[in-house]
Amino acid sequence: MATSIAASKRPFVTLPFLLPSWSDSLALGSRRYQSSYRRTKQRLRVKPDATFGSSYQGRDQIIYNPPSSAPSVYHTPSKFLPSNDARRSMRIEDSATGNVTDKVEELPNVYRSDPERKYHLTPADVEEIRKLRLSDPMTWSRHKLAKRFECSPLFIAMVCEASPEKKQIQRQVLEAVQSQWGPKRRMAREDRKLRREAWGRDE
């Protein structure tokens, strides 16, 4: 009787994947816990796979096992190597054997659409942009001009500058908005700026 009670306390089939292996099932009654060192090591023992064996018997071979980490910056990309560098020809041989995937085109772009460069604005257009921006800076903002001339707001900023009065008004608007910020928002904005600066230092 006593043994059956003990067995019911200790269920026969605990989590099956924790067992060492089915062949190794010794007396189930004397099973110990996972904390055993031998069992932990046994878990790491991997069955020999077909790829482990040396298929090229008698030939020298290199096992290519790339690290699961971001590439080091000291590893110069092949494109950046000068033409007389020995590493360049070595890597070309390596890629010729088929190690490099040619799926670059399939990867999605970071931006939805690549902006098509049109180069359609003439000097006369640029003159008109400048004239409009100077004549009525309140209506003709950067974005409105960009929409009208079908170019980017950055281009508008490159070709002309707002009048000092407009800049002054804009500064006052900004100050008015910022004076409404509480301490939390102000700190969050400052932190964001600091984080952005940290990108450039790769931190």
Place this chain on the structure above:
Amino acid sequence: MPVKGIKTVTAARNGVGAFILQCKRLDFHYCNYGGSSRGMLAFLTQTLPNFARENPQIEIRVSPRHSKHPIIKGHYINGREKSICVRNLEPTDILAKAMILKDASGEKLKVQKKPVTSLNESVRGIWSPYHGDLRGV
């Protein structure tokens, strides 16, 4: 300016190029009358000249300390000091204590858990879950 330089200072790696012994001074204190200094007096007359010749990097000072036990005091480059009392010890034991002070780095003793500590980054880089042999789910 497209890129700026960040000013830093190189870190010392004692022993990679040159090795600087960290013990810079050993003070030997003895008493002329006390019985506990008998071994120390023998050490100072017999063993110390040889010890000093073998370790020219260390400045050695010998000075009496009346009515006190003999001690050896080591001064280190990091500014710390360590002292060992050598009362009633034989000259050979005192030499062993002096060697302990000579070989010490001056740091507080601490448990070394890693077999290697290095400033160099690891060859395979820091593990990242987004790299390496990824498997689709």
Place this chain on the structure above:
Amino acid sequence: MKRVQLQRWSSTVLSPRAQTASRLHQHVFPAGSRCQSTASPLQAESSAQEGLGDSGFEDVELMKHVRSAHRRKDMLKYPSPPVDAALNSAKLAALHARLYLPSRLPPQTLARALVDASADSNPDFNNESLATLGHDLLTYYTTEHLLCTYPRLPLTVIFAAMYAYAGPKTLAAMAREWGVEHASLPGGEVDPGLLQFRRVAPGSDLNVLYNKRTPRPYAAQKAWRMTVTSKIFYDDEFGDAIKGPENSGEGVTAELASATFVRAVMGAIYLHAGRPAAKRFFEQHFLSRHLNISQLFNFSQPARDLARLCARENFEPPVARIISETGRKSRHPVFVVGIFSGQDKLGEGAGASLIEARERAALAALKGWYLYSPLNVRVPSSMEEEGAAPWKPVYVDLGEVIV
């Protein structure tokens, strides 16, 4: 090329007072004996002079005491310790041995290297000349190492790397790690094994005190733009304005005095032991220190710079593509973005937003360009060794990306 015997020059480094002392030293002490104990530094001197003693004194002990007192009084007259005191200093001998300095470098020169110009204004007894030579050697060896190992580094990063290897802050840290102690005040009676300099008066403004020597015109106009090219022309090796007190009487900071000492040691080794020993000393003490050059870059707009670089080198324009991502709609997304030029990946980076990941990827690509290092790097000064292989020109790059 004719080789000059350096040993012959080296005798001129020691001032006349030093030379006579060293000759006397050879007579009195057998070669190879060390003055390692500070128990009684003046005993050897007094015993040597005992024959000349005044017969009026009966008590030998008293006579010795009076003599040493007189000697101390004499030493108080000098601004720095006399040259023959170097032979009796245990600190100096220990420092000499700790640095494994060549035996051809006498302790007198090491003692001279420890005397700053602010302590002793006489150029025959301070370390100014040795430090000038040592500084030139240090910056030369560092520059050639950097330019040959990383030929594409931008100039601002070269300045930062030079500062990290041979800047005053590093040299002061090295002097500390060599166990050099400072004397609280310079003087003739001070142990010659201590670094001697006159300190800056407390409370004085270093920016006012030190900004007097720059040759840059309109240096007072702080708001004006300073180009990198003008830094080559007007500033020092580290891209900083040339600083220093106008005359040596004003005192120096401990950092500057320590840096001058380390430079003077370098110069002294070159003069006494020759070029190979100086090069070895540089490699063992300066080049062996750890510096990660990839952490010296601070980019403001890496994506723009990379686009300019690809245009200059006739590569396809860089395109940012998502390699992998997780949790786009979650609070902590991670994007891994690679920058590709045609079929080649130039760099990759991970970030919490697409813009951050793209910036980091562009930065990694730029670092990959700038940190190119040729194989089997040789420096020009390696040609000075005996039996050096014929010189092959090193890789010289077009220069940094100009936007």
